[in-house]
Amino acid sequence: MQLKKWLTATAVSLATLYSGQLLADDPLKVGFVYVGPVGDHGWSYEHDLGRKEMEQHFAGKVETTYVENVPEGADAERVITQLAKSGHDVIFTTSFGFMNPTLKASKRFPDVTFEHATGYKRSDNLSTYALRTYEGRYVSGVAAGMTTKTNTIGYIASFPIPEVIRDINSVYMGAKSVNPDIEIKIVWVNTWYDPGKESDAANALMDQGVDVILQHTDSPAPLIAAEKRGVMGIGQASDMSSFAPKSHMFSVRDVWAPHYIRTVEEVMSDSWAPEDYWGGFADDILQIVSINPDLPAELKEAIDSTHKLIKSGEFHPFTGPIKDNQGNEVVPAGHTLTDNELAGVNWYVEGIDATIPN
Structure with a gap:
């Protein structure tokens, strides 16, 4: 009887350990919301270049998703909510008009890390970032x-x-x-x-x-x-x-990759904290x-x-x-x-x- 209990406990421990290892090896899911098309050759294009460089930097440890041509307002809220519901760990929203929808989503999904570009509203799991x-x-x-x-x-x-x-x-x-x-x-x-x-x-x-x-x-x-x-x-x-x-x-x-890489590194190391980040000439962003x-x-x-x-x-x-x-x-x-x-x-x-x- 004791042997049976020990074998059961060991099996449960191994299963828990194996499951935890699988979770640890799962890539971090990072989502991006763009106001324009990735082919605009301007703002959204550069954010997408930053996304690609960040994904390449982490070599399989990060999986990214993006949604382009998202209107500012109710549509943005639906898109951000869907990304959060579908298991994204980090979500970057990249236009001023996404500010209030991102803030609402941050309150509904406290375990997701949100970052909003060019805005000024923050919360415990929402940072802002901008360029000078x-x-x-x-x-x-x-x-x-x-x-x-x-x-x-x-x-x-x-x-x-x-x-x-x-x-x-x-x-x-x-x-x-x-x-x-x-x-x-x-x-x-x-x-x-x-x-x-x-x-x-x-x-x-x-x-x-x-x-x-x-x-x-x-x-x-x-x-x-x-x-x-x-x-x-x-x-x-x-x-x-x-x-x-x-x-x-x-x-x-605009060179966004350094900020995206730094943010994801902080999330991975559990050192991320909400801030208002401004990048400019001084740091070559x-x-x-x-x-x-x-x-x-x-x-x-x-x-x-x-x-x-x-x-x-x-x-x-x-x-x-x-x-x-x-x-x-x-x-x-x-x-x-x-x-x-x-x-x-x-x-x-x-x-x-x-x-x-x-």
């Missing part, structure tokens, strides 16, 4: 201000959220630093990715005398439109040089790439030196004194906006002749 895109925009503004012959540059804006408003300000301040006569014209397209709308916006700006195009949308359509009309432009989120070899000045590239070799030497030097000043921390675009375009002091002298303050920018800087849409 304003750094690249300032360099872009310097380049645009030195290049324009009409003293008029154009910005194709997606949605009036702090990230976009902040970056418009940064472009303008960069341009103003080298060209006191600069004017910026802004067209809001209310989409992240719509090549037709983006192209129409670029043409509308060029019809108004704009001769340098910048964008906060995700397709290369504005650059292609610029190339057709002999106007210069700057690539957004990924290297867009191949779409407009003559008009492309450089691209500001934001990069200036494919500078057009035909640009004037003086311009290439200005791009390089401005990039180095920001990367080293010697210069921060949002250090006061800064006034808004209503004459109010929004950044006192000697103060540099904190990340929390940067996440709440809802004003245009002095000199921008425009109003922010509701």
Whole structure:
């Protein structure tokens, strides 16, 4: 009888051990939610490159899933919920409008690790992560201000959220630093990715005398439109040089793989904790790439030196004194906006002749 009990107990122990070993060997399931198609050659494209590099880095220890073209709102909530229900251990949601759906899902699925890009709401199992895109925009503004012959540059804006408003300000301040006569014209397209709308916006700006195009949308359509009309432009989120070899000045590239790898490593080692992560020039998660070799030497030097000043921390675009375009002091002298303050920018800087849409 005792032998039978011992054999039963041993069998149960071995089964438990074997089961635990199987669980330990199962790959970590990581899901991604994209607002655009992976072929947008911009924002979602770069997130997907980061996903692939992260999966390759872990060599079989990670299994990834992605859902593309997810509208911001109720559809996003359904997609995020389905990923959580289907056994995903980590879920990255990669657009500002996914913020509230991700927060709701984090409360419903406390054992899942969530990370939301560009938002500001966190919980015990929800982090936020963003890029210091304003750094690249300032360099872009310097380049645009030195290049324009009409003293008029154009910005194709997606949605009036702090990230976009902040970056418009940064472009303008960069341009103003080298060209006191600069004017910026802004067209809001209310989409992240719509090549037709983006192209129409670029043409509308060029019809108004704009001769340098910048964008906060995700397709290369504005650059292609610029190339057709002999106007210069700057690539957004990924290297867009191949779409407009003559008009492309450089691209500001988002490099997400390091953050994705670090996050998954922390989840695997049980050291992950919610945070508000910002990556920029300093850690090479934001990069200036494919500078057009035909640009004037003086311009290439200005791009390089401005990039180095920001990367080293010697210069921060949002250090006061800064006034808004209503004459109010929004950044006192000697103060540099904190990340929390940067996440709440809802004003245009002095000199921008425009109003922010509701």
